[in-house]
Amino acid sequence: MDFTHIMTDTDHLPLTAIKHTWIQDLVQIPAALHGTIQDHGSPVNIQSLVPFEENIIEYEGVFRKYDLKHRIYFARKANKCLTFAKHAASQGQGVDTASYQELQQCLDAGISADQLISTAAVKTRQLLDLAVRSAVTIVIDNMDELSLLEEVCEEHRLQANISLRIGGFEVNGNRMHSRFGFSIDEAKALVLDNLATHTNLIYTGLHFHLNGYSVSERAIAIGECIGLIDHLAAHDIETFHVDIGGGYLINYLEDENQWQEFQHQLKLAILGKRPELTYRNDPLGIINIEGTLHGDAKVYPYYNKLHKGDFLESILGHYVPKYEEPIHQLLRDRDIEIRIEPGRSLLDQAGITVARVAFRKHDSAGNLLVGLEMNRTQMKSSSADFLLDPIHIRSNQAEDEQPIFGYLVGAYCLEQELILLRKIKFESMPQVGDLMVFLNTAGYMMHFFESQAHQFDLAKNVFYDGSGHFTLES
Ligand SMILES: Cc1ncc(COP(=O)(O)O)c(C=O)c1O
Structure with missing residues (x-):
């Protein structure tokens, strides 16, 4: 397959999520993540008390x-x-x-x-x-x-x-x-x-x-x-x-500058003054009337x-x-x-969502699409997009070690079935069987809007004990 849709690194704007030590440790054990997906299907919600x-x-x-x-x-x-x-x-x-x-x-x-x-x-x-x-x-x-x-x-x-x-x-x-x-x-x-x-x-x-x-x-x-x-x-x-x-x-992001820069550059992208940051240049709720932008992105204030x-x-x-x-x-x-009555803030850093890569392809405009075994209701908030970089966990040596940009799409049959609207930078081309880890999803993202269209099962929930053991939530 020819996956040549490569953007330049200067176009990229990272949004690096804060990671609790239990998450930092767990993503260092890919076998544990693969094992949980094998046991419980994709995606799986992994949580910690x-x-x-x-x-x-x-x-x-x-x-x-x-x-x-x-x-x-x-x-x-x-x-x-x-x-x-x-x-x-x-x-x-x-x-x-x-x-x-x-x-x-x-x-x-x-x-x-x-x-x-x-x-x-x-x-x-x-x-x-x-x-x-x-x-x-x-x-x-x-x-x-x-x-x-x-x-x-x-x-x-x-x-x-x-x-x-x-x-x-x-x-x-x-x-x-x-x-x-x-x-x-x-x-x-x-x-x-x-x-x-x-x-x-x-x-x-x-x-x-x-x-x-x-x-x-x-x-x-x-x-x-x-x-x-x-x-x-x-x-x-x-x-x-x-x-x-x-x-x-709560604070999702490591770096305030990343957050400020993203918001600034998103506006430039919407005005066509830089390469798009979102799928088909989605304005994330910012209104563009004849070249004048109104309002800010309708998203959680991540920093x-x-x-x-x-x-x-x-x-x-x-x-x-x-x-x-x-x-x-x-x-x-x-x-x-x-x-x-805190909800989101008590769950800060208490969960991640892990999904398996099912396919790679290009859409009709040439965008790289990485299909995940999950649907977008399994990680959805009431805001326009979830703006944290996922972690890509490779299963094997990459086919191509070059960074590549693309979008994560899901299993519902809609054209707009994007897991994240934001364009994601992958350090290497994702391969079938790789994993994507979405960070800090326990508050609202996992469950609030989950649905079972197409008769898909709901994602399973497990709790991690910090030493290699997962307990299934009944
Ligand atoms: C009555 C009430 N209490 C508590 C909460 C939790 O809010 P949060 O998760 O933002 O802390 C909500 C959220 O909608 C609410 O409606």
Whole structure:
């Protein structure tokens, strides 16, 4: 075969992913990776509890530093493996469940009800029934949900602990858009006029989860919650916790310059001023109107100086309008438990996805396509592309030692079935049977959008123990 589609090295822009030591070590043992693919098929998700536990410890360290009552609820939606949920619980933390199934599985796994919360966006009677009978705290989003919960409590003659979801916070005079929750005023009226004297629904706290990654918006939201908490306290109504949801930034990339340069060069490519960086010059969500570009790529901000523990700490250290102390002190003074629901950030460095090369070919434009035994729902986020360089693991001596550029494509029958839109540099021509390792995929990438079109099996999930052994997630 003639694979001559070679770009020059100067056209290449690496995006080098940070690799935890368990990953660095494992990719040095190709036989172990090949063995797992042989045992479980391609692709396979390989995960580790080591970084997961380190991430829990990092957040705990921040709370301890400020002497705050706290609990970390792992947002299970980010990864379906029950092993992570069980591990969070074994570390004394909790699990945020987003559906009946997630909650039932956690209860069946023996996680105690006080370590679980239900934040499901749609709460069926079946879910509320389970949560009430198991005494799991329920985060209430709207009045219909509240009415249904009242019915369920009535039916079982049981009480339910509830937290109220707040949304639409006012930031710099503007209301933040949200489809979730009650406004502060609605929540105030609901507690004062209804919950304060309710026989079955026990108001215990406030909850929010904000889109995006703004520290100051989170701080303002906490400030507004504290304002409400003080108002309720003046009416002798106690608030035990504030749950500030998830959304703690992580850092995927080794080098900030690579990230800045990629974004800059992507714009030049879209304008036709340099060779393409993406398949058919895909703009990754940037809008090009007659040569003027609007907006940035619709992707996760892959490089972040401020991330995880430091990100949380900067929220807690913020000052908010109407109060003279930083947030951590406002919470401590009121003896309020702060709760967080990190998903992606607890899974930082906790998983990789490995797939086998099935074929090489060229498309009609001459682009090298490397076909993988996987489909794109097996590594897909809600953003336009996953911008980390994969690692190419060769099985044999390369046919051609020259670097080569191409695209990774998958098994669904669509023209747009690219595993990554970004053009990838391979140090040598991939061969059938080689492996591609995608890094840091445990948070959302593996499971959130996976589907079974064409009746393909879902990818198997295994946990690596650091010394050559893999355990299959049941
Ligand atoms: C209510 C709630 N909590 C927590 C999370 C987890 O967010 P992240 O994975 O960004 O930490 C989400 C994500 O959508 C959410 O909706």
